Amino acid sequence: MPRCPCGCIFGRRALLVSALAAAAVSAPVGRAFAAEPAAAADPALIDDLVAANRILYDQGVVDGFGHISARHNKDPARYLLSRSMAPALVTAADIMEFDLDSNPVDARGRTPYLERFIHGEIYKVRPDVMAIVHSHSPAVLPFADTNVKLKPMNHIAGFLGDGPPVFEIRATAGTASDMLVRNNDIGRALAKTLGASSVALMRGHGSVAAAQSVKHVVFRAIYTEVNARTEIQALTIGKPNFLNEKEAAAAMKTNDALVDRPWALWKQRVVPK
Numbered sequence: 634m635p636r637c638p639c640g641c642i643f644g645r646r647a648l649l650v651s652a653l654a655a656a657a658v659s660a661p662v663g664r665a666f667a668a669e670p671a672a673a674a675d676p677a678l679i680d681d682l683v684a685a686n687r688i689l690y691d692q693g694v695v696d697g698f699g700h701i702s703a704r705h706n707k708d709p710a711r712y713l714l715s716r717s718m719a720p721a722l723v724t725a726a727d728i729m730e731f732d733l734d735s736n737p738v739d740a741r742g743r744t745p746y747l748e749r750f751i752h753g754e755i756y757k758v759r760p761d762v763m764a765i766v767h768s769h770s771p772a773v774l775p776f777a778d779t780n781v782k783l784k785p786m787n788h789i790a791g792f793l794g795d796g797p798p799v800f801e802i803r804a805t806a807g808t809a810s811d812m813l814v815r816n817n818d819i820g821r822a823l824a825k826t827l828g829a830s831s832v833a834l835m836r837g838h839g840s841v842a843a844a845q846s847v848k849h850v851v852f853r854a855i856y857t858e859v860n861a862r863t864e865i866q867a868l869t870i871g872k873p874n875f876l877n878e879k880e881a882a883a884a885m886k887t888n889d890a891l892v893d894r895p896w897a898l899w900k901q902r903v904v905p906k
């Protein structure tokens with residue numbers, strides 16, 4: 634079980650386990666556990682998820698590819714993720730519900746993302762995580778594909794800690810895969826690489842960010858990309874002097890209380906009042 638940086642893992646894990654047990658007991662006899670959608674998600678959560686899809690495109694984190702999910706607010710054993718489409722075009726009607734094995738429970742003819750297993754497998758082992766972004770944001774790739782470590786260049790990126798781990802898909806999928814996290818086994822290996830971190834890089838692919846809310850994970854995904862650009866600039870003129878681990882942890886704690894400010898700025902560009 635990974636350690637949660639905020640120390641809340643045991644309380645949330647107990648909640649998750651008891652909710653899973655209650656859901657299993659109340660599942661109708663003779664029906665698959667995943668067959669029925671949970672109670673309707675909070676409309677505000679759906680609104681945030683739709684806005685987040687558009688913000689991530691507007692801020693250059695996703696393009697035609699990439700996705701963001703949120704854990705279901707009524708059932709921690711479910712998560713919400715758009716059907717397979719460009720994030721900038723997502724509406725509430727495109728949001729699907731999945732169990733943690735990433736089976737859709739309300740597909741209604743909608744096609745899920747091939748890489749939804751990223752989300753389900755991280756939610757399984759990180760009860761503290763309520764939202765996840767997967768992207769191929771371009772400035773991050775040099776750090777996924779070389780021995781140069783991505784590390785926090787300033788306080789805003791304190792969530793990068795001592796630098797994200799890098800996921801090597803070959804260890805699970807061999808040397809001839811299409812690089813996609815297309816099943817639970819690969820998703821589980823990625824979740825293990827992520828461990829208790831906020832971000833993991835994916836060699837030859839992109840990155841994943843995890844956080845305690847949709848707003849926090851959007852913040853982390855955007856500033857992972859911004860930090861990567863800044864670090865590349867720094868590397869062209871000298872040797873970077875990164876935040877140390879204590880500075881990074883302290884900065885993350887401060888920033889985690891301030892995510893509403895950039896969120897309001899980003900949201901008004903894609904959801905005009």
Ligand code: MN
Pocket residue numbers: 698699748767768769838839
């Ligand atoms: Mn991908």
